[in-house]
Amino acid sequence: MLFILVMDVLGHMITKATSEGLLLPLSTRGLQHRISIYADDVALFLRPEAGGISTTMDILNLFDEASRLKTNLQKSNVLPIRCDDLEIATIQNLLPCPLSNFPCKYLGVPLSLRKLTKEQVQPIIDRIADQLPGWKADLMTRAGRRVLVQSVLTGMLIYLAMAFDFPPWAIKAVDKIRRGFLWRGRKDAKGGHCLVAWVKVCQPPELGGLGISDLKSLGWSLRMRRVWLQKTEPHRPWAAFPFHVPEQIGGSMGNAFQTLLLAFLRLSRKGGSRGALSGTPSLIGLGFRTFRELLQLV
Incomplete structure (x- = not known):
């Protein structure tokens, strides 16, 4: 300290x-x-x-x-x-x-003025593949391999996914490694070895999947934190940088915010004469003193 x-x-x-x-x-x-x-x-x-x-x-x-x-x-x-x-x-x-x-690396993150090249991204994929030889996959159950896929192979990308958007070819290459280790304990697996479609595997257990993170959705969710911080903490050094929000995420955020507003309006009607503009327990719990303060984030 x-x-x-x-x-x-x-x-x-x-x-x-x-x-x-x-x-x-x-x-x-x-x-x-x-x-x-x-x-x-x-x-x-x-x-x-x-x-x-x-x-x-x-x-x-x-x-x-x-x-x-x-x-x-x-x-x-x-x-x-x-x-x-x-x-x-x-x-x-x-x-x-x-x-x-x-370009260079700083704190493990590739830095560049332009879009990252394949030569800059490929070492990240190679580092993930290098994890497999040290694991005794043949002695593991699929449930054990699932834990390693989610906690290690996927976890290695979280830090980098917060900083930049992985290109589609890189996501496909990492998914090939994760899928191969899950079903065969190897770097790759043929279609006949995969018992369930990868889209189904990446769904939550409540929906019948194995709870393995979808890398594209994971990257979006990690970087959406920037949009929130740009509104709530505009003094941050990188707040002035433009940030592209994919159309799929923009539509989902709009629908989620509309649902949130409707819920707050219902709570305010139940709260009596003070109303939504005075603040509700739910608003205060989320750190907002007034309803106007919440609207400023839009």
């Missing part, structure tokens, strides 16, 4: 330098996110110009003197993004850090 509090000071120092005009804006758009901190891993976003780089180095040196947390530049990397040769030369003269290529 003390380490987190100290690292938070570094974030405030960078923010203060930006507000004082010591660091040039990153772009003409409103997004000006300068620093991301995860444990002892720090990512700084700077314009490739001498003044900003020198100011940032002064801030890091001042932070080092105050906290005794020294930045190891030899283990740090500079990743130029759309920089020309002159800007790269300026970076190399002022920063004694190795240069790396962008």
Whole structure:
């Protein structure tokens, strides 16, 4: 906890330098996110110009003197993004850090300015397939293999599915691995080995399925959290990014919200003269003080 509090000071120092005009804006758009901190891993976003780089180095040196947390530049990397040769030369003269290529990986997530290529996504699929040889599948029942499919093979994708949309070919490749291990304990399975259609397998147990997550629906549900946070916490750095909501999800969300409104209206009628605009126990339980506050999220 003390380490987190100290690292938070570094974030405030960078923010203060930006507000004082010591660091040039990153772009003409409103997004000006300068620093991301995860444990002892720090990512700084700077314009490739001498003044900003020198100011940032002064801030890091001042932070080092105050906290005794020294930045190891030899283990740090500079990743130029759309920089020309002159800007790269300026970076190399002022920063004694190795240069790396962008796109890259940060905290295990592939980063790119464009849609991820097959070369970037394929290692994720290979890492899932590499799990199978270490499991003694022949000694497991199908029920045991189902648990591993859901908790391990599917669970490995949750972190990444929150960040980007897997292409259809990747979902098909992962489903092939999951289906093969479930029915045969191998990487793949022929049609005759599959006792139930995969669409049925991915349904909840209450509907006759095995409760294995459908990857496409799982990715949608994980990323829909961004839509909620864009409305409830617009100060987040990534809130300004455009987010595409699939038509299927948009229609489902509209129907669900309409049902929610009708339920609140019925509750307000039962509540007497105070009405829906005064708030109901159900609204308060969800964190909304008034009905108007809920409508602002739409």
